[in-house]
Amino acid sequence: MLIALFPGDGIGPEIVTQAKRVLDALGIDGLAYEEGLVGGAAYKAVGHPLPPETLAIARRADAILFGAVGDPDCDGLERHLRPEQAILGLRKELGLFSNLRPAKVFPELAGESALRPEVAAAIDLLIVRETNGDVYFGEKGFRTTADGLREGYDVMSYNEAEVRRIAHAGFQAARARRGTLCSVDKANVLETSQLWRDVVIAVAAEYPDVALSHMYVDNAAMQLVRNPGQFDVIVTGNLFGDILSDQASMCVGSIGMLASATLNDSNQGLYEPIHGSAPDIAGQGKANPLATILSAAMMLRYSLGLSDHADRIEAAVARALASGARSPDLGGSLSTVEMGDAVLASL
Amino acid sequence: MLIALFPGDGIGPEIVTQAKRVLDALGIDGLAYEEGLVGGAAYKAVGHPLPPETLAIARRADAILFGAVGDPDCDGLERHLRPEQAILGLRKELGLFSNLRPAKVFPELAGESALRPEVAAAIDLLIVRETNGDVYFGEKGFRTTADGLREGYDVMSYNEAEVRRIAHAGFQAARARRGTLCSVDKANVLETSQLWRDVVIAVAAEYPDVALSHMYVDNAAMQLVRNPGQFDVIVTGNLFGDILSDQASMCVGSIGMLASATLNDSNQGLYEPIHGSAPDIAGQGKANPLATILSAAMMLRYSLGLSDHADRIEAAVARALASGARSPDLGGSLSTVEMGDAVLASL
Numbered sequence: 001m002l003i004a005l006f007p008g009d010g011i012g013p014e015i016v017t018q019a020k021r022v023l024d025a026l027g028i029d030g031l032a033y034e035e036g037l038v039g040g041a042a043y044k045a046v047g048h049p050l051p052p053e054t055l056a057i058a059r060r061a062d063a064i065l066f067g068a069v070g071d072p073d074c075d076g077l078e079r080h081l082r083p084e085q086a087i088l089g090l091r092k093e094l095g096l097f098s099n100l101r102p103a104k105v106f107p108e109l110a111g112e113s114a115l116r117p118e119v120a121a122a123i124d125l126l127i128v129r130e131t132n133g134d135v136y137f138g139e140k141g142f143r144t145t146a147d148g149l150r151e152g153y154d155v156m157s158y159n160e161a162e163v164r165r166i167a168h169a170g171f172q173a174a175r176a177r178r179g180t181l182c183s184v185d186k187a188n189v190l191e192t193s194q195l196w197r198d199v200v201i202a203v204a205a206e207y208p209d210v211a212l213s214h215m216y217v218d219n220a221a222m223q224l225v226r227n228p229g230q231f232d233v234i235v236t237g238n239l240f241g242d243i244l245s246d247q248a249s250m251c252v253g254s255i256g257m258l259a260s261a262t263l264n265d266s267n268q269g270l271y272e273p274i275h276g277s278a279p280d281i282a283g284q285g286k287a288n289p290l291a292t293i294l295s296a297a298m299m300l301r302y303s304l305g306l307s308d309h310a311d312r313i314e315a316a317v318a319r320a321l322a323s324g325a326r327s328p329d330l331g332g333s334l335s336t337v338e339m340g341d342a343v344l345a346s347l
Numbered sequence: 348m349l350i351a352l353f354p355g356d357g358i359g360p361e362i363v364t365q366a367k368r369v370l371d372a373l374g375i376d377g378l379a380y381e382e383g384l385v386g387g388a389a390y391k392a393v394g395h396p397l398p399p400e401t402l403a404i405a406r407r408a409d410a411i412l413f414g415a416v417g418d419p420d421c422d423g424l425e426r427h428l429r430p431e432q433a434i435l436g437l438r439k440e441l442g443l444f445s446n447l448r449p450a451k452v453f454p455e456l457a458g459e460s461a462l463r464p465e466v467a468a469a470i471d472l473l474i475v476r477e478t479n480g481d482v483y484f485g486e487k488g489f490r491t492t493a494d495g496l497r498e499g500y501d502v503m504s505y506n507e508a509e510v511r512r513i514a515h516a517g518f519q520a521a522r523a524r525r526g527t528l529c530s531v532d533k534a535n536v537l538e539t540s541q542l543w544r545d546v547v548i549a550v551a552a553e554y555p556d557v558a559l560s561h562m563y564v565d566n567a568a569m570q571l572v573r574n575p576g577q578f579d580v581i582v583t584g585n586l587f588g589d590i591l592s593d594q595a596s597m598c599v600g601s602i603g604m605l606a607s608a609t610l611n612d613s614n615q616g617l618y619e620p621i622h623g624s625a626p627d628i629a630g631q632g633k634a635n636p637l638a639t640i641l642s643a644a645m646m647l648r649y650s651l652g653l654s655d656h657a658d659r660i661e662a663a664v665a666r667a668l669a670s671g672a673r674s675p676d677l678g679g680s681l682s683t684v685e686m687g688d689a690v691l692a693s694l
């Protein structure tokens with residue numbers, strides 16, 4: 001089984017190194033790795049954030065373990081050369097449309113959240129975000145209005161097939177959890193959302209065991225603060241999912257803890273921490289590697305069929321936290337490597 | 348001076364009645380009122396959520412005091428007949444583009460927030476949301492893809508003039524407060540946001556005394572949970588402003604407390620609570636009228652030039668809370684009318 005390692009920018013290399021150490025320690029037979037350049041690092045080396053060699057590795061890999069992309073040096077570049085295009089390009093080229101973002105509080109960390117501990121402790125939700133469509137990938141550009149004004153535009157859209165496949169992903173995830181699904185849209189204003197809602201309702205007929213509800217995105221942003229414990233699975237589009245999943249991650253406490261998976265139809269997947277490249281602390285050994293280590297666990301579970309090993313990693317992370325291991329974002333002083341050590345010691 | 352009273356649906360009539368009582372108690376000379384039908388109530392009476400008579404009242408009024416629209420009975424109607432079109436139509440027809448949504452915790456209510464009290468207590472921010480453009484008002488509809496699939500689409504756009512005028516509103520608000528402005532966009536993905544950012548940066552040259560920063564919307568949703576006290580004024584587009592202002596309102600505690608103003612170029616304004624029509628509690632005397640009473644105070648200040656009277660209302664609300672007046676959403680048991688009584692007693 002081939003794993004593509006794409007460390008990327010900023011803290012990416014440091015955190016991917018720790019995840020690789022944990023994978024190595026499991027002693028799994030037949031895992032091979034190929035490393036590739038992505039993001040600002042790739043642009044600086046070869047002139048493109050997602051070079052053809054990297055894309056080729058991604059295509060032949062069973063799974064991609066991804067660090068982070070984003071580099072302030074690249075802010076002035078044309079859009080198609082910016083680091084973010086690496087992640088958007090991989091999602092699109094490999095058809096990675098189902099982005100799973102679980103948010104759950106480790107009991108030891110409930111005190112880290114800005115939410116009251118009893119509100120935070122109740123969080124155990126999964127956001128299923130569509131990542132191949134929406135206003136991210138529609139026609140976009142600059143044009144001139146009839147009055148000669150510069151105008152920027154981006155077309156938001158979803159077709160019924162795109163909504164149907166992510167709706168199935170949402171219902172299946174809900175079925176495997178507590179059986180409730182909340183679909184988030186803005187159907188009172190957007191036709192894209194109206195189609196979304198119609199299709200989700202149609203798909204629901206195939207899942208009579210799942211309780212479906214609908215919520216407007218503004219209300220969802222409110223409810224995620226007021227009472228995040230009410231949610232089991234949330235299914236939503238690319239843009240709303242981007243906003244709500246980051247919000248939910250912060251409700252949990254540190255964004256340094258949250259893993260994610262993005263799958264295509266054949267369960268090939270890209271695994272990455274939700275947080276970004278954090279250029280301000282890059283190379284200083286201050287980054288929390290747990291989100292990446294937990295992403296590696298998701299990879300073993302979803303793309304490689306190695307759930308037992310995934311369980312082992314997750315248990316080791318929980319034990320490391322229980323024994324007091326804390327990086328700076330969690331109010332402690334352990335370095336990136338020491339956090340890796342703590343997980344290895346608990347394995 | 349003419350005030351249009353548009354109570355609307357659900358709890359709208361109850362809360363507007365209390366705000367009107369408070370206005371009456373101030374004994375201001377020369378205030379006249381005209382009442383109009385909006386929302387589901389208007390649709391049921393005359394077949395349209397924003398009838399021409401209502402629009403005519405709005406046009407000749409100096410300010411509009413608005414309750415809420417939204418009625419589940421209307422869910423199945425075509426989009427242009429739904430209650431929400433009343434508020435969208437008024438914003439568009441009167442050019443009400445600058446939506447001001449202050450969020451500040453009354454010290455007595457810091458314990459109501461889902462955020463830890465010390466995090467909530469630090470909130471004192473203003474969201475300046477554009478409400479005449481964006482994906483709300485672009486071309487939208489249903490079409491068929493090349494493969495024969497149904498597709499919903501909505502065009503997001505902003506031109507330079509639209510961004511310029513809301514940027515000025517943001518900078519001016521920041522100048523009148525603590526002098527810092529955060530512009531929220533998604534410029535790493537959207538060309539609409541790229542134009543937004545370019546124009547905001549250009550306008551900044553006229554406000555050397557205001558410190559400008561930029562934040563991606565996903566990060567802003569995170570920061571509003573992690574440390575909302577960091578924000579002074581946030582300026583953003585229609586869609587992001589919808590989401591972030593509802594999120595911010597819940598950080599404050601009850602959404603029943605938050606007022607808003609939406610102004611046009613001549614300071615004509617629409618004033619409404621941020622919360623909706625709450626059909627589940629309509630007519631039961633459970634609604635908190637404070638957001639509407641505080642909206643009336645904003646009306647006196649921004650559209651009628653009566654700041655002293657606005658101050659009196661706000662002080663009376665603070666005193667009523669300090670004396671323990673609490674509606675059910677604030678953990679108490681006072682009815683809508685009793686909350687109105689408490690404010691009147693403190694005037």
Ligand SMILES: CC(C)[C@H](C(=O)O)[C@@H](O)C(=O)O
Binds near residue numbers: 088536
């Ligand atoms: C980097 C950016 C383009 C990306 C997105 O908006 O999808 C990121 O925020 C994410 O959530 O993965």
Ligand SMILES: CC(C)[C@H](C(=O)O)[C@@H](O)C(=O)O
Binds near residue numbers: 188434435
């Ligand atoms: C009712 C709806 C159309 C409206 C909006 O999205 O603008 C509301 O949510 C608001 O924020 O005023």
